[in-house]
Amino acid sequence: MSKWPVSSLQGKLHIKHGFPFKSEYFSDGGHYVVLTPGNFHEAGGFKRQAGKEKYYLGDIPEDYLHSKGDLIVAMTEQSAGLLGSCAFVPDENMYLHNQRLGLISTDQKKLDKSFVYYLFQTKSVREQIRLTSTGSKVKHTSPERLYAVTAPLPKVDEQKKIAAILSALDAKIDCNNRINSELEAMAKMLYDYWFVQFDFPDSNGKPYKSSGGKMVYNATLKREIPEEWKDKQLIQIANITMGTSPTGDSLNDVGDGVEFFQGSTDFGWQFPTVRQYTTQPVRMAKRGDILLSVRAPVGDINVAHINCCIGRGLAALNSKDGFDGFLFYVMQHFKTIFDRRNGQGTTFGSITKDDLHSLSLAYPTPELLKKYDDVISSYNQMVFTRSMENQQLAQLRDWLLPLLMNGQVVA
Known part of the structure; x- marks a missing residue:
């Protein structure tokens, strides 16, 4: 039972449809990225598609270039669970507002935008969106159906407090992810340097291939590899x-x-x-x-x-x-x-x-593999520790979410 009054979102937020960007101008490279439902995590949050982005080379209509911090919602269920997922746009002057996404703005006297982000992660709201969607195989929703969603809504000051608690947990998760990304990038760079470019340390501590280490042609791999490999x-x-x-x-x-x-x-x-x-x-x-x-x-x-x-x-x-x-x-x-x-x-x-x-x-030789393992084992342990911490933080956030939203726990 909620301690907050239950009402619809009608009149409290507005959802703007995206633009139907023409596929003939899509490219594998460029500056402006066309967002899709694939840029959303199922539970909410922005998902970068490194190496899979659709760039746009055509003219961009006014007001369809996202600003950093825009709140967007998936209006089409590209894969199971994505319908109604929300995300904040992470960068300025880069991402395009595509037709399958909605741009959310709020009446700031009635709804806090960060609160809406977490509200759309609750099971109650997602279930309402799913039940009112159309389409048999690929489900769709609309601004009008989202306006009709009902939820417990505290006053805006309380909304901001709730969002601040949940945002603090997400910020710690994001910080851990960024540290892990750096650690993995360092380990991968070392792998590429030693095992792809073959510039591992030779007996004198110098880069093997660059220092003239002997390379032999391997008929199976159809390329040269270090002599003892x-x-x-x-x-x-x-x-x-x-x-x-x-x-x-x-x-x-x-x-x-x-x-x-x-x-x-x-x-x-x-x-x-x-x-x-x-x-x-x-x-x-x-x-x-x-x-x-x-x-x-x-x-x-x-x-x-x-x-x-x-x-x-x-x-x-x-x-x-x-x-x-x-x-x-x-x-x-x-x-x-x-x-x-x-x-x-x-x-x-x-x-x-x-x-x-x-x-x-x-x-490679067992000796080189051992040397590599000695270097990256500490990296892997740090990544594992932060990843496990993130799981615990996510569990805490997901446990708090319905309690905060229903007023069972006061922010």
């Missing part, structure tokens, strides 16, 4: 478990059985999000395993933070030699290859067990 297939360096989905009647969302991840739709920033459980697990991944998406988008990866069951959209990998940090960046490197081929028009709808097993790579 070997060509190997992925199955030779990794234990690989292909996922198999359990029966549908074993699945539930009440915590009965083992955590189950079907595919990349369950992926988070670093770890997957638990949505389902199964009482009849078939294929299991161990805590610390790399989870690889084997269906479109092929190559996306997460790390299993718990022992879990994996469905047919995933494979689980761990290193046979104990060099999981190296294996993680090997899989990230393969992901760039898949993305490059996708960009050239060779779309990977899935990758088979045989194809995955036979992926070839240049494999």
Whole structure:
């Protein structure tokens, strides 16, 4: 039971439709990015689409270039759970207001914009949006349907206090993510430098290839690699478990059985999000395993933070030699290859067990792998610690959200 008066959003906010930008002016490069529902996280928040952006080279109509801090809402459910998701535009003079999105403005005497962002994350509001949507396969909503949504609405001063509490938790999560991104970028840069460019430290501490280290042609890889390195297939360096989905009647969302991840739709920033459980697990991944998406988008990866069951959209990998940090960046490197081929028009709808097993790579000496592992193990531990903290912060935020919105906890 809410302590706040319940009313509709009619007259308190306004939603402006986006512009139908013409696909003939879309490009893989440019400055202005056309936003889509794919730029939203299901639970709310802006999702950058690095390498997948649609740039626009045509004329831009007045008032359809977003400002930093604009609040936008997904009006089309491009994938399950996105309808009604909100996000703040993160940058100025870069993103275009597309037709499938709504731009939210509020009567500041009645509604705080940050409060609206969190209001649209509540189950009650999302359920109202879903029930009033149109379309059988792809669901749509409209400004009028969103105006009709009812919710407990405290006075604006209280709205701002509620939003401030939830925003503080999100800010800490974002800070951790940015630190993790820097740490991962450093580890990836070292991987590229040592294992792609072959400029690892030689016996004198100098860059191997740049200092004239001996390179030999490898017929399997069809390129030169350092003299003591070997060509190997992925199955030779990794234990690989292909996922198999359990029966549908074993699945539930009440915590009965083992955590189950079907595919990349369950992926988070670093770890997957638990949505389902199964009482009849078939294929299991161990805590610390790399989870690889084997269906479109092929190559996306997460790390299993718990022992879990994996469905047919995933494979689980761990290193046979104990060099999981190296294996993680090997899989990230393969992901760039898949993305490059996708960009050239060779779309990977899935990758088979045989194809995955036979992926070839240049494999370094054990001594170099040990040296790399010594360097990045501390990075990985810091990333893991912050990622686990983020899960706890997100759980706290999601627990507080309905209580604050209903007035059961006073800000």
